[in-house]
Amino acid sequence: MKRALLILISAIFVLSCFSCTRQELPYLSEEAPKTLNTDVVQVYSYDPTDDGLENVRFPEVYITNAGLYYSDGELYFKSSDMYYKYNIERGNMSPFCKDPICNHKTSECPFYGYIFDGFYIYEGNIIYTQRVPIGEDRSETLNIYDVEKDERRILHHFDMKSSRRTTNMTFYNGELLFTDIVKDEKTEEYIYSLCAVNLKTGKKRILLSEGWQMSALMSDENGVYYGDVKNKKLIYARNNDFNDTEELPFYNTQFYFVGDKVIYVDNNGYLTSSDRYGNNKKNLGISDIDSFFVTDKYIYYRHNGTTNIGKTIEQTGRGEKIEQTMELNVNSIYRCSHDGSNIEEVIKFYDGEPLEAGESVYYSQSMFILSGYYYTKYDRLIMGEDGYLVSDTGDKKFNNYLRINIETGEKYIIKVPNIYVNH
Numbered sequence: 001m002k003r004a005l006l007i008l009i010s011a012i013f014v015l016s017c018f019s020c021t022r023q024e025l026p027y028l029s030e031e032a033p034k035t036l037n038t039d040v041v042q043v044y045s046y047d048p049t050d051d052g053l054e055n056v057r058f059p060e061v062y063i064t065n066a067g068l069y070y071s072d073g074e075l076y077f078k079s080s081d082m083y084y085k086y087n088i089e090r091g092n093m094s095p096f097c098k099d100p101i102c103n104h105k106t107s108e109c110p111f112y113g114y115i116f117d118g119f120y121i122y123e124g125n126i127i128y129t130q131r132v133p134i135g136e137d138r139s140e141t142l143n144i145y146d147v148e149k150d151e152r153r154i155l156h157h158f159d160m161k162s163s164r165r166t167t168n169m170t171f172y173n174g175e176l177l178f179t180d181i182v183k184d185e186k187t188e189e190y191i192y193s194l195c196a197v198n199l200k201t202g203k204k205r206i207l208l209s210e211g212w213q214m215s216a217l218m219s220d221e222n223g224v225y226y227g228d229v230k231n232k233k234l235i236y237a238r239n240n241d242f243n244d245t246e247e248l249p250f251y252n253t254q255f256y257f258v259g260d261k262v263i264y265v266d267n268n269g270y271l272t273s274s275d276r277y278g279n280n281k282k283n284l285g286i287s288d289i290d291s292f293f294v295t296d297k298y299i300y301y302r303h304n305g306t307t308n309i310g311k312t313i314e315q316t317g318r319g320e321k322i323e324q325t326m327e328l329n330v331n332s333i334y335r336c337s338h339d340g341s342n343i344e345e346v347i348k349f350y351d352g353e354p355l356e357a358g359e360s361v362y363y364s365q366s367m368f369i370l371s372g373y374y375y376t377k378y379d380r381l382i383m384g385e386d387g388y389l390v391s392d393t394g395d396k397k398f399n400n401y402l403r404i405n406i407e408t409g410e411k412y413i414i415k416v417p418n419i420y421v422n423h
Helices: 002-006
Strands: 068-071 074-079 082-087 093-095 114-122 125-131 140-146 151-157 170-172 175-183 190-198 204-210 214-220 223-228 233-237 245-247 255-258 261-265 270-275 282-287 289-294 299-303 307-315 321-328 333-336 344-347 360-364 368-370 373-383 389-391 398-405 411-417
Touching: 068 114, 068 368, 074 114, 074 398, 074 411, 082 114, 082 411, 093 411, 114 170, 151 175, 151 190, 170 214, 170 223, 175 204, 175 214, 190 214, 255 289, 261 289, 307 373, 307 389
Parallel strands: none
Antiparallel strands: 068 074, 074 082, 082 093, 114 125, 125 140, 140 151, 170 175, 175 190, 190 204, 214 223, 223 233, 233 245, 255 261, 261 270, 270 282, 289 299, 299 333, 307 321, 333 344, 360 373, 368 373, 373 389, 373 398, 398 411
């Protein structure tokens, strides 16, 4: 519940220029008290549209940090201390650890220990950061797991005295780019660095060393896009030595390439499109953006803001009970064309009316959209008989993701096993 209180997501916000082409929105509601497992479709079905990601590129870190990755028709989930591969057409899910009787609590398991959220899929193999538990040979490593060979290979050992965490990774010209805090042998200071390792030879090198965060965001056939947090710059490097660079004319590090256009939120908070060098810039007239996602046909987005859902009872460490107001974003999802036209509200989670006992509201923590389906990790609040909200996301043995058919409103729960190992 405390986590829910910390998540402030946008309230329902209707634009003055809003025009809905639908007679009825796919409003996700419950007419009577129901459990999470009975108010969703239990028989798996898949009816995709032609709205994919064929012409879209974006930094993978936005979804991997939410425990989700997409590559070649497969979704990849990170749940606690395991990674899972999920076929979106059949609904089949399988863990990366192939041993069916493995309990993942011994070092023989390639995913033993603490597994970080940020990960990268390369040629069907997974690259991830792993920390072996305290009390043994404590270490933190960057690994690649070969799925066919069922084999883990260590790419890099992190210095355990440094406080670093790799989440932003990309692959360019035979090298994996990642971040580390590297000790300078002369000054004995730790400096945030952008590093590279050749996946075939294992050879490592430092590309950039700064006193502040440098993050590899994305690459294409011509170079690498990386963020300079210290100077608030987005840089495009054209070669392996990073000495031929160009500063891009925007700094929002969440951006999407669609063909020859780039779509991002500008410094004034407006959805904006331009070419990748900032020419032909166009304000799309949509502002106050909490988050957004771009597909081949649409821009999906939600607005900032909070709504008073109801009251909760929180218990302090001393056993005291405190009444608090629950204010959170209940995420109406909108979409528009790439030029900002044809705005419509496509998913409405909450109508603003007070919840009766047994009624509930969903709200999402992330946004990924593919072929007419919206995927999100979510929380759910239920109004109790005593008039107070309680949190319920179902069986605690699973991390639950909500899949919504954008055209029909049909919802389906993807249950990802919740495995913790020795921590």
